[in-house]
Amino acid sequence: MRLAYTAYLVRDYDEAIDWFVRALDWRVVEDTDMGGGKRWVRVGAADGGELLLARAATPDQIAAVGKAAGGRVAYFVHTGDFDRDHARMLAVGVKFAEAPRDEAYGRVAVFADLYGNRWDLIEARTNAISDDGETA
Numbered sequence: 001m002r003l004a005y006t007a008y009l010v011r012d013y014d015e016a017i018d019w020f021v022r023a024l025d026w027r028v029v030e031d032t033d034m035g036g037g038k039r040w041v042r043v044g045a046a047d048g049g050e051l052l053l054a055r056a057a058t059p060d061q062i063a064a065v066g067k068a069a070g071g072r073v074a075y076f077v078h079t080g081d082f083d084r085d086h087a088r089m090l091a092v093g094v095k096f097a098e099a100p101r102d103e104a105y106g107r108v109a110v111f112a113d114l115y116g117n118r119w120d121l122i123e124a125r126t127n128a129i130s131d132d133g134e135t136a
Helices: 013-024 059-064 082-091
Strands: 006-010 027-035 038-044 050-055 073-078 101-103 106-112 118-124
Touching (some): 006 013
Parallel strands (some): 073 118
């Protein structure tokens, strides 16, 4: 068994697609019309990992947009070239909450997405834990 997707709550499919493509250089994996204004939209990085964009439809869902982890970092993206991706993200207007810093696990900086959810951009150290749980 494995986790297939993580739902990511959005106000609007197209504004979220635009942000992920522009800010993170992700791609649209699937965009299927489900009728009644609903779509099955998956976005993800070329190297793997996907989010299922879920349009908020109720007042409670709308109020929850941008509060994925209650103000904590909710999402973590790994890169093999921190400086390149950090510079590209800054150039397209991604707002970083801090300057890059070095931690025991690697180089990291916190940024906010279009709704205010917090993310870590991480370049893991070669001796850090890898995505598959093994020591790299």
